[in-house]
Amino acid sequence: MMRWLYKLPLRFRTLFRKSHVEQELSDELRFHLEKLIEENLAKGMGPEEARYAALRDLGGFEQIKEECRDMRRVNYIENFLQDVSYGLRVLAKKPGFTFVAVLSLALGIGANTALFSLVDAVLLKTLPVQRPDELVLLDESGGPGTVQYFPYPVFQQMSTESRVITGMLASFDADGTLRVSVRISGGGTTAELAQAQLVSGNYYSVLGVNAILGRTITPEDDKVPGGHPVAVISHAYWESRFEHDPSVVGKTITVNGHPFTIIGVTPQEFFGITPGHPPDVTIPLMMQAQVWLAPGQAIVNDQRFGWLRLMARLKPGVAENLARAALTTRLQQFEIRSAGSVLSAEDRHAFLQHAVQFASASKGLDSLRRQFSKPLLILITIVGLVLLIACANVAILLLARAIERQREFAVRLALGAGRLRLIRQLLTESVLLSSTGGALGCLLAYWARNVLLSLISRSPLPISLHAPLDSRILSFSIGLSLFTGLLFGLAPALQSTRAEIAPAVVGGSVSRESTGRRFWSSLAQLLVSFQFALSLVLLVGAGLFLRSLSKLNRLDAGFSRDNLLLVSVDPTMVGYKGTQVLDFYDEVLNRVASLPGVHSAALSSHSLLSGGVDDAGFAVAGYTPRPGDARGVNLNLVSPGFFRLMGIRILLGREFELRDNRNAPPVAVISEAVAQQYFGSENPVGKTFGWGGPSENTRVEIIGVARNVKWDSLRNEGARIVYLPFQQNPPWHDPLGQVTFEVRTERTALSMVAPVRQQFQSIDKSIPVFDIKTQNEQTEESLIQEHLLAALSAGFGVLALALAIVGLYGTLSNDVIRRTHEIGTRIALGARSANVVWSVLAQVLRLVLIGVAVGLLGTWSISRLVDSLLFGLTPTDPGTIGVATLLLAVTAILAGYVPARRASKVDAAVALRHE
Numbered sequence: 001m002m003r004w005l006y007k008l009p010l011r012f013r014t015l016f017r018k019s020h021v022e023q024e025l026s027d028e029l030r031f032h033l034e035k036l037i038e039e040n041l042a043k044g045m046g047p048e049e050a051r052y053a054a055l056r057d058l059g060g061f062e063q064i065k066e067e068c069r070d071m072r073r074v075n076y077i078e079n080f081l082q083d084v085s086y087g088l089r090v091l092a093k094k095p096g097f098t099f100v101a102v103l104s105l106a107l108g109i110g111a112n113t114a115l116f117s118l119v120d121a122v123l124l125k126t127l128p129v130q131r132p133d134e135l136v137l138l139d140e141s142g143g144p145g146t147v148q149y150f151p152y153p154v155f156q157q158m159s160t161e162s163r164v165i166t167g168m169l170a171s172f173d174a175d176g177t178l179r180v181s182v183r184i185s186g187g188g189t190t191a192e193l194a195q196a197q198l199v200s201g202n203y204y205s206v207l208g209v210n211a212i213l214g215r216t217i218t219p220e221d222d223k224v225p226g227g228h229p230v231a232v233i234s235h236a237y238w239e240s241r242f243e244h245d246p247s248v249v250g251k252t253i254t255v256n257g258h259p260f261t262i263i264g265v266t267p268q269e270f271f272g273i274t275p276g277h278p279p280d281v282t283i284p285l286m287m288q289a290q291v292w293l294a295p296g297q298a299i300v301n302d303q304r305f306g307w308l309r310l311m312a313r314l315k316p317g318v319a320e321n322l323a324r325a326a327l328t329t330r331l332q333q334f335e336i337r338s339a340g341s342v343l344s345a346e347d348r349h350a351f352l353q354h355a356v357q358f359a360s361a362s363k364g365l366d367s368l369r370r371q372f373s374k375p376l377l378i379l380i381t382i383v384g385l386v387l388l389i390a391c392a393n394v395a396i397l398l399l400a401r402a403i404e405r406q407r408e409f410a411v412r413l414a415l416g417a418g419r420l421r422l423i424r425q426l427l428t429e430s431v432l433l434s435s436t437g438g439a440l441g442c443l444l445a446y447w448a449r450n451v452l453l454s455l456i457s458r459s460p461l462p463i464s465l466h467a468p469l470d471s472r473i474l475s476f477s478i479g480l481s482l483f484t485g486l487l488f489g490l491a492p493a494l495q496s497t498r499a500e501i502a503p504a505v506v507g508g509s510v511s512r513e514s515t516g517r518r519f520w521s522s523l524a525q526l527l528v529s530f531q532f533a534l535s536l537v538l539l540v541g542a543g544l545f546l547r548s549l550s551k552l553n554r555l556d557a558g559f560s561r562d563n564l565l566l567v568s569v570d571p572t573m574v575g576y577k578g579t580q581v582l583d584f585y586d587e588v589l590n591r592v593a594s595l596p597g598v599h600s601a602a603l604s605s606h607s608l609l610s611g612g613v614d615d616a617g618f619a620v621a622g623y624t625p626r627p628g629d630a631r632g633v634n635l636n637l638v639s640p641g642f643f644r645l646m647g648i649r650i651l652l653g654r655e656f657e658l659r660d661n662r663n664a665p666p667v668a669v670i671s672e673a674v675a676q677q678y679f680g681s682e683n684p685v686g687k688t689f690g691w692g693g694p695s696e697n698t699r700v701e702i703i704g705v706a707r708n709v710k711w712d713s714l715r716n717e718g719a720r721i722v723y724l725p726f727q728q729n730p731p732w733h734d735p736l737g738q739v740t741f742e743v744r745t746e747r748t749a750l751s752m753v754a755p756v757r758q759q760f761q762s763i764d765k766s767i768p769v770f771d772i773k774t775q776n777e778q779t780e781e782s783l784i785q786e787h788l789l790a791a792l793s794a795g796f797g798v799l800a801l802a803l804a805i806v807g808l809y810g811t812l813s814n815d816v817i818r819r820t821h822e823i824g825t826r827i828a829l830g831a832r833s834a835n836v837v838w839s840v841l842a843q844v845l846r847l848v849l850i851g852v853a854v855g856l857l858g859t860w861s862i863s864r865l866v867d868s869l870l871f872g873l874t875p876t877d878p879g880t881i882g883v884a885t886l887l888l889a890v891t892a893i894l895a896g897y898v899p900a901r902r903a904s905k906v907d908a909a910v911a912l913r914h915e
Contacts, residue, residue, distance in 0.1 A: 033058055087429040097401060098433070100810075101394045104803055105437025105484060108390030110444030111383040111796065113469070113477045117445065118452050119376050121275060121467035123369055126362045128269045130208025131313075134166075135361035136320070138310040140331065142354040149306035152285065152299070155200070157334040158310070158356075164323035167206035168312040170285060171273065172198045172292075180291050181573035181768045182281065183254040184241060191574065191768040194237065194280040195462075196255070197272065198288055204232075206313050207273070213238075214249035214264030221263075222284040225298055229287060231260040235268040236464075237280040255281065257575035257766075258290040269466070273311065273361070276368040276463040293734065303338045311361050320358055327356040368463065372456070375785050378865060382541065382796050385534045387480075389800050391488040392527045393807040394433065398492035399524045400814035402426075423493045430489025431482060438481030445469060445477070455791065459784045491523065524811045525847055531804035532851025532888060535797070537858040539884035542797035544870055545790040547880060551872040552783055558709030559608060560647030563599075564775035565749040566607050567756055570738035574766045581736055582662070582727055584763065589639060591759040592743055597752055599744040602645045603726060605637040607740040608775075609782045611712050616733070618722065619690040620678045633674055634711055634719060637726040637736060643669070643706060645744050653685040653704030660703075662727040669704040673718035691730060698730070713782060715871060740771070749774045789869060801888065805895045808847070812840060812899040840900035841893060848892050852885055 033054055040050035058064070091098045126132040138158075140147035152170070159168040172178065178198070181191040201222030210216065211232065221228040231253065233242075242248045252259050260283065271278040283291055285308075289298040299305050314323055335351045363369070409422055449467060457463045571584050585603060593601040606612040616635040625631070642648075643655040651672065660667055668689075675684045688699040711719030729736050745752045753772055760769050773781075780787065863875030873880070 029058070029064060083425050083428040084432065086425065087432045090429060091432065094401070097397060100806060101397050101433050102437045102440060104390040104393045104806065105434055105481075106440035106444055107799060107803070108383075108387035109434075109438045109441030109477060109480055109484065110448060111441075111799075112380075112387050112480060113441055113445035113473060114448035114452055115376075115380055115383050116476050117449050117467045117469060117473045118456070118465070119380055120473065121465045122372055122376060124363075125275070127207070127273060127364050128209075128267075128271070132362040133360075134313045134316070135207075136312055136314060136323075136358040137361040137365070138168075138312060138327070139357045139359065140354055141357050143350075146357075147306060148309065150308050150310055151303050151306055152308060153301065153303050153338070154331065154334055155308055155310055158312075158327050158330045159200075159202075161326050161330055164315055164318045164326045165312045166315050167202055168310060169203045169206040170200040170308040170310055171203060172285070172288075172308050178292060179770075180255050180281065181257070181570070181766075183766065185252045185254070191254075191766050193768050193770045194255075195277065196281045196283060196291060197279040198283050198285045198292065200285050203282075206311070209266065209270050211264035212267050213246065214262070216264050216266070217282065217284055222286050225286045225300055226289060227286060228284055229258060229260045229290065230263045230284065231255065232264045232266060232282045233262055234266050234272075234278055234280055234282075235270070236278065238265045253281075255283065256291045256573045258287075260287075271466055272364075274365040274367060275363070276465050278464055278466075309365065324356050324358055328354070331356055372785070374869065375789055378541075378789065378869070379792055381862075381865070382538060382793055385538055386796050386800050386803075387484065389531050389534050389803045389807075391484050392531050393803045393810075394430075395488040395491060396524045396527050396807045397810050398430065398489065399527075400810055402492040426493035427486065427489050430493070431485035434481045434485030434488075437484075438477055441481075442469065442474065442477055445473075452792075455788050456784070458781055458787070524814070525843075528804070528808050528811050529847045529850040529854065531800075531807050532848055532892070533854035533858060535800045535804045536852055536855030536884055536888055537862070538793065538797040538800045539887060540855075540859045540881055541862075541866060542790070542793040543880040543884050544866060544873065544875060544877065545786070545793045547873060547877070548869070548871040549783065549786045549790040552714045552786060553779075555710075555714050557609070557714060557779070558648060558707050561775045561779055563745045563747070563749050564646075565743040565745055565752055565756065566771065566773055566775060566778060567741045567743065567760070567769060568607075568738060568771040569741070569760060569767055569769055571764070571767050572735065572737040573768060574764070576767075578735075579662075584767075585639070585726065585739065587763060588741065588759060591763075592741065592756055595752070595755050595759070597746050597755070599746050600641060600645045601741060601743050602642040603639045603739045603741045604642060605726065605736060605739050606634070607742065607778065608646070608709060608711065609714070609779050610740070611782065613712065616722065617691050618674070618678070618720075620687075621689075623678050629677065630720065632720075633670075633722045635722055635724065635733070637724050637729055637739075639726050642723070642742070645742055646709075648709055649707040651705045651707055652683060653702070655704055655706075656723075656725045660725040660728065664725075664728070666698065666700045666728050666730075667703045667725065668700045669706050669723040670702055671706055671719060671721040671723075672708045673720045674722060675705045676718075677720065691732065700724075714779070742775075785869070786871075801891060805891055808844070808892055809895050809899065812844070812896055813902075837897070837900040841896055844892055844896035844900075845889075848889050852888070856881070 036054035036057055037047075037050050040053050041047070043050075045053060127135070129135075138150070140150070150170075155168065155170045159165075159170075161168075178196045179193050180196040182194040183191045199217060201217055201219035204210070204216035205218070212235070214232075216232055217230065221230050233248070238244065238248060242251075248262055249264060251262050253262060254260070260281075266282075272282075285300060288300055293299065299307065312323075312327075314320070332351055332354060335354065336348060339347060339351070359366075412422060413419065446469060449469065453465055453467060456465065569588075571581055576584060589601055589603065592598060606614060614635045615632045617631075618633045638656065640656045640658050640660065643650055650669070652675075653669070655669060656667070670684065678684070678689075679687065684702045684705060686702065688701050690699060706721075706723065708718055709721070710716065711721060724730070726736060726739070741756075743749070743752060743756055757769055757772070760767060859881065860876060867875050
């Protein structure tokens with residue numbers, strides 16, 4: 001070890017002070033030569049004889065120097081630097097070739113790097129917490145279905161199982177659905193919406209996350225309901241709303257009308273436990289009644305209301321099956337005890353079938369992964385194919401360049417250069433190309449990543465991802481660059497170093513139609529066909545996704561989407577209760593409907609295609625469910641005039657009127673799907689139903705049947721919806737809070753945003769107005785996956801085709817040059833220009849046909865991957881495949897016509913002298 005440390009500075013000195021070291025070596029050799037001469041003179045030799053004898057004994061100066069250089073073991077670095085320097089000079093001599101090759105690789109590597117950063121953020125990255133691999137997410141199995149949300153008392157019971165876990169946390173709602181009204185002290189009376197979550201007091205300690213300012217929530221803050229109005233804010237919220245003010249700790253913010261004291265700021269890299277849904281404000285669970293549900297409605301002690309996601313940290317060394325068994329016992333004990341003394345033997349047996357299940361929580365909650373895993377898998381496959389096309393493109397260019405340089409390499413081989421040395425030189429040039437392309441690709445990836453993030457964020461529930469081009473992403477890019485450099489550089493390197501030495505040295509050129517040249521020319525054509533095959537797969541995929549999106553956009557949703565403005569509010573966030581809420585809504589409806597430019601106004605608890613779900617039981621006397629029948633309905637509270645404004649036809653009966661108020665008998669309008677399932681061919685108007693819950697004795701009269709509409713997605717057919725007057729909210733249902741006002745305008749919907757907002761603010765400035773958009777925009781948001789796939793697959797398909805065309809053009813141009821003598825001979829013998837053009841285009845068609853045949857097989861092989869993402873067509877849709885094939889063929893022929901035309905203009909006299 002000490003010897004190695006001694007040699008290391010000497011080797012660095014050899015590298016960085018080469019001239020000085022070489023001079024020392026020359027001086028030392030001269031010293032030894034002079035000593036030998038002196039010894040020979042002492043033996044009686046003459047001066048000349050003594051010098052010649054000394055030189056013979058010492059050996060050749062240059063050979064000794066080379067041996068000394070080899071013993072320093074830095075010559076490989078010197079050779080590498082020489083290769084790099086020579087490679088840069090070679091590439092600089094051909095700027096056009098270098099530009100096309102680097103740009104091709106930059107596009108391929110940049111696309112892969114950008115998409116990998118998104119895949120990493122959504123699918124791969126672990127939570128930025130201590131030892132994330134120890135975290136597990138708890139579910140309950142053994143009942144009618146898997147339970148993901150637990151009551152607070154269950155959390156209390158299981159969190160004390162310290163034998164198998166070091167801690168357990170509870171949170172609501174980490175999936176990003178809890179939004180609150182926030183007013184900042186000194187920031188005016190206008191409230192703004194913020195993303196919030198409620199967490200147990202040990203949330204941060206279990207995760208191992210500390211505050212960068214102040215402190216985090218502790219168990220002491222989460223003991224007494226309503227006792228500790230404290231909040232922790234995220235770094236992003238601190239940056240955007242407080243401008244990095246270090247004195248933010250101790251300031252007061254008003255959340256849903258209640259004052260909270262900011263006690264800390266979390267680190268920048270911490271985004272909570274759900275990728276894509278970072279909380280702005282985090283509040284103790286015991287403050288639930290102040291920020292969620294009806295004001296003052298506490299549910300922390302409710303033993304049956306499941307609302308919390310539970311995450312535990314396993315003790316090191318404890319097996320998962322033992323931890324599951326221990327927590328299952330705790331769960332079963334709680335459920336049996338909470339059922340009381342009336343528990344039957346059958347119920348007891350059912351409770352004993354319940355069990356705790358674990359899912360890895362190292363990457364957090366998986367809502368975003370479930371939504372985007374398949375689209376991202378398809379897109380990463382697409383950009384991988386684009387990179388293969390780019391590599392094939394550069395390989396084609398390098399093969400053409402290698403044929404041009406055969407004389408150079410033949411001469412170098414004749415002079416004694418080793419073949420391995422030349423291969424290394426060529427691979428160095430390839431890696432220089434890929435490295436330059438990779439560096440430019442990283443710059444493109446930075447821009448493309450922002451485009452991807454903007455595309456993926458356009459969803460009904462806002463998505464905010466942190467996908468930096470960090471060391472992991474850059475390492476991926478570097479590795480990809482080196483891999484591609486070796487991938488596309490190997491074949492040209494092998495081809496170049498097999499040059500025929502004798503013809504090159506004696507005749508000055510390599511044989512025109514040597515077997516090697518023909519083989520490598522055929523390989524280039526094969527690569528072109530390979531590019532066409534991949535391009536066809538991508539074009540077909542892009543066509544399928546674009547046509548699916550087009551079909552969905554043209555689909556009849558059952559209501560009118562044009563000139564419709566949506567505005568959401570929730571007065572309960574600032575303390576409105578009971579009839580105050582209903583009176584506020586009535587007043588807003590009247591004011592907005594009277595605005596100039598407004599045709600009509602209505603409200604609903606769930607706007608259509610918003611992705612909202614409001615499940616309710618539905619019981620009809622005499623109805624016996626059949627196997628496979630869907631249970632429950634979606635409940636939507638609407639105002640009179642809602643159906644007329646939305647353009648939803650009433651098929652039977654009538655819609656709601658002003659008389660259907662809070663004092664009138666309960667009535668409902670049901671959708672076609674509900675009428676068909678529960679009443680068949682009978683007319684349901686006038687019949688009644690119950691809710692199948694605590695108020696099932698309250699009968700609701702059906703006064704109408706509405707046409708089916710798309711509820712949560714344009715893909716889903718026959719949504720089961722029950723509409724109720726918004727003033728007849730059932731007692732068992734959550735109090736009416738957030739609603740969406742639908743405003744039908746006489747001109748462009750967005751032109752009415754300011755007047756409509758003004759009406760809300762004129763009543764109460766403290767009420768936040770949010771999610772202002774048109775119904776068309778909301779429809780587009782519901783198609784985020786389809787837009788993402790269509791936009792990116794179309795872009796990558798066009799890019800792939802462009803790269804393939806560049807490869808074809810380069811191959812044909814080189815082939816025309818190679819066949820100049822042949823073409824000249826044919827012209828001299830009387831061949832017409834049209835015949836020459838056709839001979840080149842026939843070659844193009846042959847390459848296209850081979851590519852299409854292979855591409856069709858590729859399209860068929862990946863059909864299963866995309867089948868579930870299509871709408872209204874199959875992966876083997878003949879029309880889409882036909883259009884893609886025609887586009888590929890026409891583009892290839894147009895690209896091939898240029899070199900074909902050039903070939904037809906060859907001068908026969910010049911061509912016959914061509915070598």
